[in-house]
Amino acid sequence: MIHFGLIGYPLSHSLSPTLHEAAFEVLALQGEYLLYPVAPGEIGRLAELATHMRDGEIQGLNVTIPHKQAIMAVLDELTPSAQAIGAVNTLYFKNGKLIGHNTDAPGFLADQAKFLRNTKVEKKVLVLGAGGAARAVVYALLNDSWKVTLAVRREDLSQARVLTESFKSQTGVGSIEIVLMEAGDLGHLGNDIRLIVNATPIGMFPETDSSPWPSGLPFPHGAAVYDLVYNPRQTRLVRDAQAAGLRATTGLGMLVEQAALSFACWTGRDVPREVMFAAVEA
Numbered sequence: 001m002i003h004f005g006l007i008g009y010p011l012s013h014s015l016s017p018t019l020h021e022a023a024f025e026v027l028a029l030q031g032e033y034l035l036y037p038v039a040p041g042e043i044g045r046l047a048e049l050a051t052h053m054r055d056g057e058i059q060g061l062n063v064t065i066p067h068k069q070a071i072m073a074v075l076d077e078l079t080p081s082a083q084a085i086g087a088v089n090t091l092y093f094k095n096g097k098l099i100g101h102n103t104d105a106p107g108f109l110a111d112q113a114k115f116l117r118n119t120k121v122e123k124k125v126l127v128l129g130a131g132g133a134a135r136a137v138v139y140a141l142l143n144d145s146w147k148v149t150l151a152v153r154r155e156d157l158s159q160a161r162v163l164t165e166s167f168k169s170q171t172g173v174g175s176i177e178i179v180l181m182e183a184g185d186l187g188h189l190g191n192d193i194r195l196i197v198n199a200t201p202i203g204m205f206p207e208t209d210s211s212p213w214p215s216g217l218p219f220p221h222g223a224a225v226y227d228l229v230y231n232p233r234q235t236r237l238v239r240d241a242q243a244a245g246l247r248a249t250t251g252l253g254m255l256v257e258q259a260a261l262s263f264a265c266w267t268g269r270d271v272p273r274e275v276m277f278a279a280v281e282a
């Protein structure tokens with residue numbers, strides 16, 4: 001019996017068990033995916049779960065909020081992407097080492113490529129937010145040669161500067177422009193932005209009437225919108241963008257991709273994305 005699971009807090013609404021159980025079923029594998037709620041600061045419990053991976057009792061773990069950074073203290077090694085992003089969402093054990101990896105970045109990149117249908121666009125992206133998800137998204141986009149503008153709410157730009165500096169020193173890739181997430185600054189960006197990515201929680205259930213895009217500000221002409229929020233299935237941002245004639249999607253595809261990449265990392269097996277997608281859409 002294969003044993004995977006998820007560490008985080010709270011976990012009651014997690015879709016991960018549904019995604020991974022669908023993978024076990026379609027690949028005819030005997031497995032279970034359990035939830036390990038660990039309250040913030042319970043580092044002893046994180047160490048205990050790490051031990052269960054080292055002794056083979058658990059063969060794969062995902063990590064979510066609030067432990068994506070804290071988990072690093074109990075690991076032996078980080079993959080280069082987890083190191084650069086500064087967050088771990090997948091643990092695997094290899095050659096006697098417990099390794100922390102990040103599948104959010106490649107998960108986002110794969111799904112946005114599908115969304116843009118790999119059409120040749122000028123690679124200019126506006127990312128809203130500078131938190132954990134924004135770090136994974138910006139890392140992925142910089143490594144895919146996108147020119148990134150980051151829009152943030154903190155007037156001192158502190159969080160955005162930390163993000164920019166760490167990527168400059170760790171990856172040596174790209175330059176990032178920083179603007180404020182308000183109508184004045186966003187309005188000045190003009191129409192050469194090809195993709196807008198929402199990496200803030202604005203619009204997430206239960207605040208489903210909120211949008212990170214300032215009301216009354218026209219969207220850049222011809223841009224596409226990728227909202228990382230996936231609950232609700234159609235966010236206000238996506239609805240508004242579509243009403244303005246833009247292509248827009250929420251982040252369920254990224255959730256599926258990051259899960260499939262974790263599963264592949266643990267089993268070496270490729271999961272049909274549509275099977276996972278259908279399981280959570282239902």
Ligand code: NAP
Pocket residue numbers: 065104128129130131132133134152153154159181199200201202204228229230251252254255256258
């Ligand atoms: P986070 O680390 O808390 O970062 C949130 C970012 O949004 C911060 O920069 C925060 O700024 C900013 N922000 C929050 N409220 C804001 C507001 N009202 N106005 C302007 N900026 C605001 O959260 P996260 O882990 O990055 O997650 C962000 C969202 O992405 C969540 O909804 C999460 O569910 C979603 N997500 C989706 C996937 C997927 O697979 N689709 C994966 C990861 C995350 P301050 O620091 O100033 O508050």
